[in-house]
Amino acid sequence: MPDTIRFGEMLHHLLEVDDDTWGLYAFSRELLNKRIQPDQKLTMIAKANACGKEYAQKIVSEIGSSDIKTIAKALKLKVEYHDLSMIGKRVLFARFTPPSLIEIMEEPILRAVKRISEESLFLVEEFQHNDIIDIILGHEIFHFVEERYTQQIYTRTEKILLWKFLGYKNYSVIRTLGEIGAMAFTKELMRLSYSPFLLDVLLYYSYDPASAEKIYKDVLANQVRKVQGTIEDC
């Protein structure tokens, strides 16, 4: 693998990455990553993906449309657009604040669209401005759905035991499962052939190509570990 990889080449590789690999990549960013056993992770990833798909179908049957903006409107979500995006090395794409506020950061989308316009026609058509917004909006709609079904949805009911003391047990939800579920939800709604996690590289690249390449390499490393069955290193 060469030291630096072309942007377009990275995206083409990432379009082929499977959901389990993306899930492991998501877990590598999880605060509680070290508290979860490797075999548990794969099970959780599968369940979170299934959960995302299930709730996508549920919402489509409830609203009668799979169009993201129509769903947002039907669910009475307030969508705002802001410029604020990068805090330190962290690029914020969007945010859902209960009960119904979704904030989408336009700057990374505009930067990505501009950058991708220099690439092949296939990529330009695959990642149009409106498509990226729909992917992000779909992701945030899932967090609204999580709030609505918080007592029963898998991504909120799956918990791990952090510690126990004199009979008191402290459990925690795993935030990453919500992210994995949100990606599966959006993928199902939009009938995407790739995981929306790909936007982590796509939208980050215009801010810091070297760090975006690091994310890309992290994803591929997870793919290799999964194939080799050594996911305890994730």
Added chain:
Amino acid sequence: MGSVNIIIGIIMVLSFFGLVWYCIKGYNLIVGFFVMSAFWTAIALIGNAITPNSAMVDKTFIDVLTNVFQTGPENYGKAILVNVFFGAFFGRILIDTGIAATLIRKVVELGGDKPRITMSLLCIVTAVIFTSMTGIGPVISIAVIVLPIMLSLGIPSPIALFAFMGSIMAGIFGNVVNFKQYQAIFATANEEYATYDYNAYFTFGVIGLVVSLVIVLVVANIALSKKKTSYAWAATADTGSTVDAPVISWIAVILPVIGVVGLKVPIIFGFIVSGLYALLTCRKLKGGFAEICRMLAKQFADGAIDVAPMVGFLLTLSMFNSAANYAAPYFKELFGGAIPTSALLLCIAFAVLTPLGFFRGPLNLVGCGSAILAVVVATAAWPVQFLYPLFAITTVAPQHLDITQSWVAWGFGYTKVSTRDYMKMSIPTGWIIGIILCTVVFVMYGHLV
């Protein structure tokens, strides 16, 4: 002739407001305090030429200049700079060994995905860490770990920034290096105050730490209840999956304080031994003698760079402190009658006026406070056990929450939080802490007056 002194006093007060404006604009404090030192010295000399200044009796023009621009920084250097450098060296070791980062990760694993609990645990560990660490370098090193964690838990950035900076402020109440800084200012104001040491201050320092941490957490939690935690989609290149420092090394964070308080060891020795303990337990003392020497030299150099801006500021601040002694007679002329002479009234005055510690104001020892200290010291024979904690309150709480503090200013750039959103929480917090702790000072030390 009294009217001349009053006019000079008014000019000095106006120049102080100029300094506040200068600080708010974010201009360089080293230059600002040097200019203020020169200006106050100049007008005090002019005033002395018109009507004798009691602080300049038997002193020539050159004596005054020597005292302000030479003796002041020299004495300050002897008293604290070595502590600052070794404190920074120790801070750099805590960063390089991964001890500080490990402690932070461990408390996150304790709290889990519960923003309030995890934020509180992060604040507690941050406060403990900053009882020993100092300087903008270590603050940034910890901030780039703590702030993204808080943000990823959905805590709004103004609250995350405030809680983090507030917990540093709480830790500073127990910080040995900061104690030495302020004690040096007290020793300049009155030589008898030089005997006051960290052990005598320690009980109040711990109370100050606990009270201010509780207030910061209460304010942050109230703010959090007004703004719901969010779910963010964000990307970062940092996985944070570094190797944990061994459990046995974690105690290194508080070893300097334990050494000074429990074993009465000198602080520099405490920093060196604690640093070596941290390196030893984290298995960093390997690779041969030459390699270890190179590593230690690098850590000392990196620590020195971390505090270099602070050292520059402290040296010009020491000039300002000396100039303030010559300005004190004019302030006494203006405010002397208004300075309380009973413990209760002084505590009430400090409690009510705590906000004047913000923006390097007149109750802030690392601001214009050294001039007021000189005036207060001149009004009555205050025991240092009573007076030091009062000034520590109006210096530590406002200053380390203040937008003129270097790392707070850095935090605005890092988090893109507006100063307005931040100050809505920081100024009331500083004031509440001031009121509570001034009450504590009266209860604990009021009888000494």
